[in-house]
Amino acid sequence: MAVTIKEVAKAAGVAPSTVSRVIADHPRISPATKKRVKKAMKEMGYHPNANARNLANRSTQSLGVVMPSSADKALQNPFFPEVLRGISAVAHELDYSMLLCTGETDEEMLEAVKRMVFSNRTDGIILLYSQVDDPIMEFLLEQDFPFVIVGKPAARVDEITHVDNDNIRAGKEITNHLIGMGHECIAFIGGSEDRIVTIDRMRGYELALEEAGLPYLDEYRIHTEFLKSGGRQAVHELFALPKPPTGIVIADDLMSIGVVNMLEEFGKRVPDDISIVSFNNVYLSEITRPPLTTVDIHIHGLGSQAAKCLIEKVKNKEEPSKRIIVPFDIKYRSSTKAIKPQLEG
Amino acid sequence: MAVTIKEVAKAAGVAPSTVSRVIADHPRISPATKKRVKKAMKEMGYHPNANARNLANRSTQSLGVVMPSSADKALQNPFFPEVLRGISAVAHELDYSMLLCTGETDEEMLEAVKRMVFSNRTDGIILLYSQVDDPIMEFLLEQDFPFVIVGKPAARVDEITHVDNDNIRAGKEITNHLIGMGHECIAFIGGSEDRIVTIDRMRGYELALEEAGLPYLDEYRIHTEFLKSGGRQAVHELFALPKPPTGIVIADDLMSIGVVNMLEEFGKRVPDDISIVSFNNVYLSEITRPPLTTVDIHIHGLGSQAAKCLIEKVKNKEEPSKRIIVPFDIKYRSSTKAIKPQLEG
C-alpha cells in the first residue's frame, strides 16, 4: 500500500489537513512547516491518490475525448493522432488526463459516453468530429454536460463552444488558387455530406466558383464514403462529361492520395493533365507523389485550443460559449499547374 | 448533485450496503429486494460514482496507454488509431476506460507515466512500442507495475508480457516472396535501429537471403529516421551501387509510400523497374499506387490481445508473463513483379 497523507502528517508532526494545504499550495501556511512537510513527502515518496482527491473535490481532472465511430476507414486518418497530441499537450500541462473513447457503432459510442458521464469519470468532453443529428451531442446538451467540438456544430452554433478552421474561407482560397492558375472546370470530391467539415469546404468551393463566374455543375460534385468501389466509378464519370474538369478540390489529403492514383489509372497525370488541391496537410501529403498543395489547418492547434476551452469551461460553468477559429495557411506544392491555353477547334 | 446510493437505499427501503450488493450482483440477496432496488435505481436514474467505487476498491478500472514520443513524425502513422481501436474494443467490453498518454519528449512522457502510476490513476499500462533502454519500461519494471508491450521487449523477453507478431518470420516470408520472383539483389529500408520491430524485420530479411545463398551487403541496408532529407540521399546511393537492388523490403507501409515516390523521381518505376514489399497493411497501402504487397500484421488484434493480457494481469498479480504471437498474413498486391531474366553482356 502506498504512503498516505496521514503517515506524512505524522512523520512531519502536523495534521493531515496541513499536509493537504501544502499539496494545494495554500497561501496561509508558514514557510517552516511547508518545508518540513515537503521534506517528509519527498523522503517517504508520497504521491496523493487521485481517486481520493477527486472524490473529495467532486472532480476528476480528466478530459474525455470521443473519436468518431470506427465503422469507416476514416479513423485511420493521421488527423487523429495529431489532434490527440494537441489535446495532450495542454492537458498534460494543466495536469489533466485524457480518457479516450471510441466504438465500432454509433450506439456503442453513445453508450460509452453515457457511462463516462454518469459514472463521473470525466469533467468534460471533446468531440473530434461534428455531424448532423449527432446523438452524442444531443445527449451532452440534454445533460448540460461541458463539452467542446473540434469542428463546427450542425446547429445552435452560438450556443456550443467549438474550435474550428474557417473552412468556408479555406475552401474558397484553395479553389481560388486553382482559378488563379487558369482553371475553369473544377470539381469537388468530399466525404459524407453529414459531416459539417465537408459541407463547409464545399461551400467555399462554390463561393469561389460563383464569384469567378465559373460553372458549378452538380456533376462536378462527388461525395463518396471513402473511395474504393463507389469512388472509382464516380471519378470515372467525371471524365465522361462533355467538359471534364481540369482541377479538383478534395476535402481531405487521404482522399487525395486515392484520387491521384485512380486518376493515373485512367491515364490522367497530376498535375500535367489535372490539378489537385486538398486539406489538412498531414505528413503524408509531403511525401506523396506529387507532393500535395493543401490547406494546412494546424491540426495540433485545433487540439490544444479545444483542450484549453474545455478546461476553462469545466472550471467555470458560467464560461460563455465560444467559437475559436484556428488560422490556416496554404502549402503550395506540386499537385497543381497553370492550365495550358486551349487551342480552339 | 447526482443521486447517491443512500438515496436509492432510502427509496427502496433498504440499507446502502444492500444496494451495493445489488450493484455488485452479489449472490446472497433475495430476488424480491433485488428487484425492488433495481427498480428504484432505474427510476431515480442512479449511476454509481466511479471515483467512490474505485477509492473503496483500491482500483481504477482503467488502462493507461502510452504512445511513443511525438518527436518524430512516425506518430502520424495510422497504426496508432488502429491499435487504439483494438484496445478500446476489449476495454469497453470489460468495462475499463482508456487513459491516453503521450508527450513531445521522452522525459515528458516518463513524467506523465510516473504521474499516472503514482497517483493511482490506472491499474496497468500498455506500451505501444518497444525500444532498447526504454526508461519508461525500466520504471515500470522497477515499480513492479503491471504492463504489457505491443511489440517485443529488448531484453528479458521471458519476463515481460508482450503481444507481437513473429516479425522475424514475417520478414523472412515477405523477402522470400521477392526471392521467389527471381530477385537476387534485395535491399532493406527501415527506421531507427533502436526499435525492436525494425531489428526483427531486418533479421528475417537477412535469414531469407542467407538461406537462399544471396548476398546481403551492408550497402543494401538503410536506416532512416523518416525519409525526407537523409532518406533521399540514401536511396539515391542505392542505385549508384555496382549491383543496384531490384527489390526492396521496407519496414513500414508509410515509409514505402515515400520510397516509391523517391524512386519514381529517380526514374525508377514500381514494380516494373523495382519491386517493393512492406509491413502493416494500413488502409493506405490499398489505395496507393501501386497498391502495396505487404504483411498484414492484424493491428487490431495486437491491440485487443494486449488489452486482454493486461486486464488478466491486473486482476491477478500472479498471472505468469506471456508472449502472445498474433498471426500475420501477406496481402499480395501489385508492387512486385517477377524479374526479367537478365541478358548477359
Place this chain on the structure above:
DNA sequence: CTGAAAGCGCTAACAA
C-alpha cells in the same frame, strides 16, 4: 438475507 458501522485517502469548513 440484510443492516450498522468503519474506512478507502483526501479536502474543507470551523475552531482555536
Place this chain on the structure above:
DNA sequence: TTGTTAGCGCTTTCAG
C-alpha cells in the same frame, strides 16, 4: 497559521 472534524460515495466486514 494550524488542528479537529465531518464528510465525498461506495464497499465490506461483522453481527444479527
